[in-house]
Structures are given as C-alpha cells and as structure tokens.
Amino acid sequence: MRDDPGNRPPTAMELQNMLAEGQTTSVQLVEDALSRAKASEDLGIFVSLREDSAIKEAQASDRVRSEKKARSRLEGIPVAIKDNIAIAGEPLSCGSKILDGYSSPFSSTAVERLRAFGAIPIGATNMDEFAMGSSTEHSIHGSTLNPWQKDRVPGGSSGGSAAAVAAGVVPIALGSDTGGSIRQPASFCGVVGMKPTYGRISRWGLVAFASSLDQIGPIAHTAEDCALVLDCIGGSDSRDSTCLPSGSTDCYGVLNAGLENLVIGLPKEYFQSTGVDAAVLEKVYAAVKHLEESGAELREISLPHTEYAVSTYYLVATAEASSNLARYDGARYGKRSDAARSLVGMYEGSRSEGFGEEVKRRILLGTYVLSAGYYDAYYRKAQKVRTLLRRDFEEAFLECDVIATPTCPEVAFPLGSKLDPLAMYLSDVFTVSANLVGVPGVSLPCGFKEGLPIGLQLLGQAGDDAMPLRIAHEYQKATNFHCAVPPGMAP
DSSP: OOOOOTTOOOOHHHHHHHHHTTSOOHHHHHHHHHHHHHHTGGGTOEEEEOHHHHHHHHHHHHHHHHTTOOOSTTTTOEEEEETTBOOTTSBOOTTOGGGTTOBOSSOOHHHHHHHHTTOEEEEEEOOSGGGOOSSSOSOTTOOOOOSSOTTBOOOSSSHHHHHHHHTTSOSEEEEEESSSTTHHHHHHHTSEEEEOOTTSBOOTTBOOSSTTTOEEEEEESSHHHHHHHHHHHBSOOTTOTTSOSSOOOOOGGGTTSOSTTOEEEEEHHHHSOTTSOHHHHHHHHHHHHHHHHTTOEEEEEOOTTGGGHHHHHHHHHHHHHHHHGGGBSSSSBSOOOTTOOSHHHHHHHHHHHHSOHHHHHHHHHHHHHHSTTTIIIIIIHHHHHHHHHHHHHHHHTTTOSEEEEESSSSSOOBTTTTOSHHHHHGGGTTTHHHHHHTOOEEEEEEEEETTEEEEEEEEEOTTOTHHHHHHHHHHHHHOOGGGOOOTTOOO
16 A cells, blocks of 8 residues: 655645545646745746636636536646747747747647646746756756755756656646656656657657657656556657557556566666666665565566667767757747848857857767768767667567666766766766667656655666556555655645
C-alpha cells in the first residue's frame, strides 16, 4: 500500500476525484495555481501567465462538468507548458532574446490535445535558451532555482516545468527532451518525468532544437499522472511526418499489471562508471533490489558502446541545431538588429545580438561538423556510432523487459558551478542514449542525499511506453519518495 502522502500537493487523479465529488471547482484550482505561481516568483519558474484565459477556460470546464460531460480525467486540471511549446496567442520566447516579444499564431498538437481533453494551461515555464543546457541558467529570463535548495539548479532544459511540479504550483507540466531535458530536471527536483518513444507525441508546434532527438513529454508527481497525459496527447498527427502512424497509447490501463516475470537489465557500463556519486549508486541499487523483492528478476547486461554516447550526441545535436536555427536571421523569424546597414550586417547583427553564448557555441560546433572536409570525419561517423548504440539496445532488450540506471551521476549541483560547457555536458551521460536510439525513458525519485532528490531511470523498448511507467507505478505504490515536498513548499 502506498505510504501516507503527507504534505505532497494533490496529483491530477486526486484533484479529479475532488472535482467529481464537488469538493472544489476548476476555477478554484486554476486560481490557486496562479496564486502559487505568483508566490513562487523568486524561483523563476514562469516566464508568462495566462490569467484571464485560464480562468475563462476553467469556467467553461465547470459548465462541462455540471452537465456531466467531463472529457477525460484531465478535465479542469491546471497544467504548465514549457516555453518552447506553442500556445496560440501567447508569448513564445524559448528563453532567447531573438524571440523576445514574439507570440505564436497557433498551438502545438500537444497543447491542442491537452485542451481538447479539458486540461487548462496556466502559463509558460522557464528553460535554457532553445533547450540548450542542463541547468536552466541559460535564459533571457534569468535562472530557475531548485525548490529543494535555492542555491542549486533545477536541471535543464525543462527546469521550469520540473520546478513548477516540485513546488506544487501545478500537478502536471509539459517539457521537451532532446538529451535528457525532462528526465534530468525530474531527477534534480524529485518528480517523475517521461521521454516517450520518438514519434509517440507529435512535434508540431515544438520549436526545433535537434529534430531527430526532440520529444515532448509529461512531468508530474506520479507515473499514474504521466500515463494519463501520454494517453491524451500521444498518437499520430498528419502535420508531423516523423510521428508514429499508430493510434493513441493505453499506458494507464496496464499500470497495475504487476512485476511478475519481468526482467530488469542493469547495464554494467552505467553502474561501473567512476564518475557516479556513491550515494546515487546506493539509492538506485536499493530501488532495483526493491523491484526484485516485488517479483522482478535482475540481470546484468552490457551496452558496450555507451562510452561514445555523449560525444555522438553532441555531434548529432549541434549539427541539427545549426540547421534548425538558421531560420532566425532577423528577416524570417526573430528580432532584427537595429544597427544593421546591409543584408549581411542584418544577419550578423541579429544573430550575434539575439543568441546567447551557449547557443552560439552549439551553432558553431554544428556548422563545423557539417562543413566540407569534416562531414565524413565527424557527422557521418557519429551517425554510424548511433547505429551501433541502437543495436546495443536491441540486443539488450532480447534479455530484459526494461533497463534500469541512475538518471544522473549526481544530485543537483550549485548554481554557477558548471558554466564550463564540458562539465555541463557530462551531466547528460546517462540520458542521451535514449534519445539517440529513440526509446522511452522515465525518471522517478528513489531517495535523497543531504536533502536533495536522487532519480532512478527506467528505459523501455521503442514503442512500449507503458512498461517503464508500469514499473515506476509499482515502485511508487510501495514507497513514498514521491510524497516528499521541498522545505517550505507544503500547500
């Protein structure tokens, strides 16, 4: 039986029960969420709020409920949206000066589907500029702080979304994950974050960073809530050619299938790494032993090309970023330099003034690896290694149903301590492989070190998004790490 939730804010499922029993209204939930968002301004979570629009949508949701026509278990639930996922008529800055003042003329498919099922976006959350970062320190809007300890980063690039859930502002938020940008901040903030199978959720309306890696996914307190969101927003979309042709998933329906006869693989390359904090390894080992005691079998496996994952990721990701961000030139998109006196000067000035240092760094790296004379030596070779990594996972899944690893090699690090890019990049060592090979991954809290959360990562086979959520749900039914709240954040 799940332990007493204590002071943890209600989950979406719990709020839905309260709504159904008449204990609250959607208007009250939205007003409370907006109030908490304003009260936590010091954390730098939100970059904009939809106060009037959200309350009007809540009023409409209450009318729907009064007519007993609730559209889903998300009916009337307030949610937060990362600032690179479009909402029609709302600011969309991606944390960048080059998009400062821009409003999206359309909504992303993910947002459209959330709203179609009754969820209510209350605002946009802070992020690393164009999703390039692991700490939410690279943003025109300033840094986001970790609700657990305000001198620590919340992770990135979806740090604002993870902090919004951890701080109890909303029960659910959307983030995007290119190399761990949902799972890493979920680990640092003590919440559940999921990167679905590549193509499971439409990327229409998600501002592109690296198109073969990006995925939208949910962040919540529980695997149960993540399953609800995934079932609502997943499925094919004619506007996204990379979206899987299959229909919507059914993750929620299999959450309680148990752990009997399941095999959990433990990759020796992840657990023997010298760069992993001993406390992280201890808590992750304890979590997988608990799963073994609950009926699963543990089996050591090998992912032999793991050591090349980070370098491969940063070659592929920067190359695709260089291509995707070429459109921000002061003419087609983005802020135009006031000092421009020629076409070339406009391009140079607009991009120099509009992009931050980390984005410039990645554009330069990506342009270099795609350039004549270096394409074969770097980008083509990275794609070959990416194929080897995919084969590693395919062979591993012949031996196991899910792979368990630490989400991150350490707990949340202090603000400003990893502004050196190489040190920052290494924080993604356990997460980037899932994006390179397209498999689903879930991070969930499994312990603490000195008051800071530790994350367990569960990776499933491509297309089987339900399996890691099912195992995460079983773990959460028997433990209460997800019920802990940051100091001073009790509702």
